[in-house]
Amino acid sequence: MISAIITIDENVEELYKAIQPEIRKQLRSTIEIEKTDKLTFKIEANDAVALRATLNSLTQMLSVFHKVKEIQ
Numbered sequence: 506m507i508s509a510i511i512t513i514d515e516n517v518e519e520l521y522k523a524i525q526p527e528i529r530k531q532l533r534s535t536i537e538i539e540k541t542d543k544l545t546f547k548i549e550a551n552d553a554v555a556l557r558a559t560l561n562s563l564t565q566m567l568s569v570f571h572k573v574k575e576i577q
Contacts, residue, residue, distance in 0.1 A: 506549055506550070506551065507549070507550050507551075507552065507553060507555075507556045508547065508548060508549045508550070508556075509547075509548045509556060509560060510545060510546065510547055510548070511545070511546040511548070511563070512543050512544070512545045512546075513543060513544045513545075513546075513567075514542070514543045514544075516570075516574065517540065517542065517543060517544045518540075519570075519574075520544055520567075520570055521538065521540050521544055523566075523570050524538070524566050524567075524570070525538060527566055531555070531559065533550055533551045533552065533555035534548065534549060534550035534551065534555045534556065534558070534559040535548070535549050535550075536548050536559060536563065546563060548560065548563070
């Protein structure tokens, strides 16, 4: 099992509400979200390819969120 942790400390509540509905368990990877004063994403994958794909999906969601914030 391969894992990664990403922690974000800006726009925690808004980001959580935006990304939570998009998070679901995949066959080869999982993402868990922990919300405190920060938002922590815990990613676990069966292999490096699955980890990279999950990280790419997550960073794409984060990128869209930040672009929308810039427009507002």
